[in-house]
Amino acid sequence: MxxxxxxxxxxxRKRHNIIIFLVYWAGWIMVKLMYGIRYDKQKDGRQYLxxxxxxxxxxxxFPSLMFHGHVYYVASxxxxxxxxxxxxxxxxxxxxxIKKQMTDLKAVRNILQVAKEGGTIGMxxxxxxxxxxLTCDINPACVKLAKKMGLPIAIVRFEGGYAFQPxxxxxxxxxxxxxxMEAKIARIIEPDELKAMSEDxxxxxxKEGLWQDDAEYVKRTGQRYYHKRNAxxxxxxxxxxxxxxxxxxVSEKCEVKCQxxxxxxxxxxxxxxxxxxxxxxxxxxxxxxxxxxxxxxxxQDYIRQLDLNTLNKDxxxxxxHGQYSHVVLESHKETLIEDAKIRLYPDRIEVxxxxxxxxxxxxxxxxxxxxxxxxxxxxxxxxxxYLGKELYQIKSDARFNAVKYVNLFYRYKNMEKGDxxxxxxxxx
Numbered sequence: 001m002x003x004x005x006x007x008x009x010x011x012x013r014k015r016h017n018i019i020i021f022l023v024y025w026a027g028w029i030m031v032k033l034m035y036g037i038r039y040d041k042q043k044d045g046r047q048y049l050x051x052x053x054x055x056x057x058x059x060x061x062f063p064s065l066m067f068h069g070h071v072y073y074v075a076s077x078x079x080x081x082x083x084x085x086x087x088x089x090x091x092x093x094x095x096x097x098i099k100k101q102m103t104d105l106k107a108v109r110n111i112l113q114v115a116k117e118g119g120t121i122g123m124x125x126x127x128x129x130x131x132x133x134l135t136c137d138i139n140p141a142c143v144k145l146a147k148k149m150g151l152p153i154a155i156v157r158f159e160g161g162y163a164f165q166p167x168x169x170x171x172x173x174x175x176x177x178x179x180x181m182e183a184k185i186a187r188i189i190e191p192d193e194l195k196a197m198s199e200d201x202x203x204x205x206x207k208e209g210l211w212q213d214d215a216e217y218v219k220r221t222g223q224r225y226y227h228k229r230n231a232x233x234x235x236x237x238x239x240x241x242x243x244x245x246x247x248x249x250v251s252e253k254c255e256v257k258c259q260x261x262x263x264x265x266x267x268x269x270x271x272x273x274x275x276x277x278x279x280x281x282x283x284x285x286x287x288x289x290x291x292x293x294x295x296x297x298x299x300q301d302y303i304r305q306l307d308l309n310t311l312n313k314d315x316x317x318x319x320x321h322g323q324y325s326h327v328v329l330e331s332h333k334e335t336l337i338e339d340a341k342i343r344l345y346p347d348r349i350e351v352x353x354x355x356x357x358x359x360x361x362x363x364x365x366x367x368x369x370x371x372x373x374x375x376x377x378x379x380x381x382x383x384x385x386y387l388g389k390e391l392y393q394i395k396s397d398a399r400f401n402a403v404k405y406v407n408l409f410y411r412y413k414n415m416e417k418g419d420x421x422x423x424x425x426x427x428x
Contacts, residue, residue, distance in 0.1 A: 011094060011110065012117035016070040019092055024065075031061050034172070035164065036180030042154060042188070043068045047120050049151040051142065053135045053210040054124040055161030055181075057379075062183045063122050063156055072114045074107065074123035076100050076378060077391070083332045097329075099391075100127055100376040100384065108145065115149045125206060128377070128428050131237040131403060132296035133162040133214035133271065136428050143203045146194070153189040155209035158182070162214040163225045163271055166292075167380065168236040170398075173225035176269075186210070215271045215291040224269040230254040231267035234292070236380060239318075239404040240299040242286030243278075246317060250399075267292070303407045304424050308346040308415060316343040316350075318404060322396030324351050326363060327384070329391060336363050342394055344405055347412060349385065351394075364392070369412040375427060377402040403428065 031037055035058065042048075045068045052063060060073045075095040089095060096114065098107035114121055126136035146153055160181035165172045186209040194202065218224070234249065234256040241247040244260040251257070255276065257264040264277035273289055280287060286302070289295035311317070324337040341352035349372075351365040364387060373386040378393075381400040385392045396402075406427035414424040 010117060011114050012119040016094060020070045027061055028065055036178050037183055038179035039066050039183035040185040041066055042185055047118055047151055048154045049146055049149055050122040050154045050156055051125055051206060052156040053158055053212050054126050054129040055158045056165050059158060066183060067120060069120060071122040072096055072119045074098050077329055115151060129167050130162050131167050132293045134293045135210050135212050137425055138207050140203055143199045150191055152191055153194060154185055155187045155206060157184050157186045157210055157212055159212055159217045160214060163218055168233050170233060173227045176224040213293060215293050218271050226269050231256045233399060235399050236401050237403055239401050240302050243281050300426055303411050303426060306411060308412055311346040313346050316345055318344040320396050320400055322394045325393045327391040327393050369409055375406050375409045377406050
């Protein structure tokens with residue numbers, strides 16, 4: 001049998017740098033017009049491992065303006081499962097696909113191959129775009145990978161991107177002043193320094209460099225972000241009420257309202273929250289929240305302390321409608337049910353195919369958490385479910401909250417392991 005290294009095709013191609021050279025100014029104009037960004041530059045021509053926090057859907061464009069040559073970005077497998085579009089992207093820029101929330105040895109091999117071939121690599125160690133304006137949990141696996149590559153590490157921090165275009169929103173805001181957002185090189189860790197650092201020291205440096213709270217950024221800079229529907233679609237991220245616990249929300253214009261108790265908050269241009277209806281009852285589960293970030297942190301803590309064993313396993317906690325698909329990795333998506341009922345229970349997710357018995361016989365419709373390997377939220381309203389070697393996806397309506405599915409799945413897994421600490425990972 002031939003050595004695997006002999007069979008692997010080169011990842012780094014000359015055409016990638018040519019394409020970047022040809023489209024550089026078009027990209028510059030696009031991000032300036034769309035995001036009004038001010039960014040640092042590091043045009044020394046060296047090869048880097050670029051680590052950045054994830055705030056906007058266009059984050060991968062910014063380091064390409066900041067650093068010399070083509071950047072090979074690590075991207076979710078969803079981007080390579082779109083048929084001809086994925087094949088075109090692979091030819092033009094060759095992203096490195098990775099399975100979110102899973103140990104993906106193939107992705108690691110591809111990253112190391114790109115590094116060996118002299119390519120600069122860009123990745124978001126969070127593995128998730130922030131829902132709250134706070135940097136998500138950093139995957140500690142990035143430390144061993146960075147150590148193994150031995151490249152200079154550029155830690156890039158985006159500021160104001162969430163405030164300008166929240167993940168849960170459909171539209172960008174209008175900023176009070178320029179720049180609308182910023183991209184800063186927080187730190188460069190040179191190879192000699194990297195070699196001398198312990199894994200714990202490197203992990204700490206990465207977390208500190210990538211940490212961002214956009215509410216604090218807005219407070220510090222005096223920036224304001226305006227939109228006539230400032231809070232619309234906040235129900236994509238909020239699902240725990242300080243009065244009711246597990247609940248559902250509805251948003252309209254600048255307000256978000258609990259559907260159980262009527263507690264209502266208004267989201268202001270400075271990213272602060274103002275309570276405009278209802279009150280926190282003395283026996284409520286939470287308190288007042290000054291920002292979405294504070295509410296989200298409390299929501300995570302609430303789920304970390306929730307005992308799923310006390311909940312009725314025969315009654316769904318939530319029910320949604322959505323498109324149910326089978327994702328054929330590195331190829332395409334196959335729609336199984338166009339409009340299915342999706343039910344979330346304390347220990348499983350069920351997909352109701354209705355009258356479509358053919359689909360329910362051919363593919364799984366009950367996902368027991370004990371058998372599922374991982375779940376992840378993609379974009380605004382998509383949920384990935386990893387079952388064995390297969391990947392299934394639910395894409396629901398505009399107000400779908402995928403966060404609750406991910407959070408409750410990981411809470412189940414943490415309870416299964418007997419881990420009851422408040423530092424549990426909940427998938428985001």
